[in-house]
Amino acid sequence: MKKAALPADETLRLQSLENLNILDTSAEERFDRLSRLAKQMFATKVAAISFIDANRQWVKSCIGPLNQEIPRDISFCAHTILSSEPLVVNNASTDPRFCGNPLVTAEPNVQFYAGYPIKHANGTILGTLSIMDDEPRGFDDYDIACFKDIADLVQSELRAIQLTTQDQLTGLLNAHGFQVLSQNSLNMCERLNAPASLAYFDVRGLKKINRSQGNREGDNALMFFAELLTFGFRDSDVLARLESDKFAVLLTNTPIANTQDILDRFKERVDRYAVEKKLPYTLDYNVGVSWVDAEGDFDFTELLGIARSFATKAKP
Incomplete structure (x- = not known):
């Protein structure tokens, strides 16, 4: 397996993530509904919304079996944040970056992974929307386009937090x-x-x-x-x-x-x-x-x- 490199803007990225005040917060329906949507749309075992902290992948929302914290050294999502493009791993067991990864060789036995980078308003990549399965599978351009639509919704939820778009009395959107x-x-x-x-x-x-x-x-x-x-x-x-x-x-x-x-x-x-x-x-x-x-x-x-x-x- 291969440990992911650090993004070029890692200092700004971590500061932006800290300023968002989302790490170690409780589950929120605004994110859980999008995880459910992704899992249902692509019929995978797991769908998650995660953020990459200095030394860990912290999972804000997850539908399916996945630990809330994963060491960054073995995180698939740590690779996803290195690019603005989605990362698709059709068969992790034959991919040199992941074939010896404990997430592949043991529970949750990830064989298929797709991750889409989630950006802060300033352009830094804070985390991912990801889906995972325990069997290899294909993921074509149409799937990626639909996956992006959900990732855009996740990104909009983050920007909603940044722009304070919640009605203070009712808790609904403004x-x-x-x-x-x-x-x-x-x-x-x-x-x-x-x-x-x-x-x-x-x-x-x-x-x-x-x-x-x-x-x-x-x-x-x-x-x-x-x-x-x-x-x-x-x-x-x-x-x-x-x-x-x-x-x-x-x-x-x-x-x-x-x-x-x-x-x-x-x-x-x-x-x-x-x-x-x-x-x-x-x-x-x-x-x-x-x-x-x-x-x-x-x-x-x-x-x-x-x-x-x-x-x-x-x-x-």
Whole structure:
């Protein structure tokens, strides 16, 4: 086996990684959903999002059997960060860089590996999106293109952290974060010829709640609605609070017929929640929906504008 060299910008790279404050943090759904997506799309044993520290590969998100820390000396991902191009190892047992690697000769018995470099906004490569399997396999140009789409989503999540794109009250994405991640998700749908839908929610009566129950209860109402969105939609969907009482969800790989069923079930959940919690108000809302199929225009701004328009027209 061959130990990976150090990148030319190693000092800046490590400083950028430290400044991100992501090492040794808890699991986050924003990354786990992308690991699940990669594992499902390529049907591998393992999918992971990792960062290369000074002496270790630290795994932020992993679906499948893989240690959270791996010595950098034996890390496949330590080789991936040496280039802006993906690294594909079709058969590790016959690759001189990895054939004697303990990750190959013992658990998890890596035979196939593909890694895509994940960059900081300043261009340094912090880590990788990787998939692994215990059998050799092929990985063609189309696979690499799809793999890049998911890696772009991981990179967007990192930049979302850097740009502070989280809504502080609800924990959902804010408007900027929603735009960045939604357009990347739409790009992936377009490449895969997969449909997508966007639902825009206008929560009614917030001012009335603030007046009658106080601003704190108004904030609680918004947090309740965000919680219901989180449980009512899939892990792979993109959720956001755009403005004070405006929310949105991008549903990837979802035709409009399925979207309507999802929205009907969500409405039932919202109504049931208000009764179960004995809220002194109802969480009424208007919703507008836009969608795009394989032949359509996967443009975020247009989809959001159409959904917002429908929600506005739906007002009583």
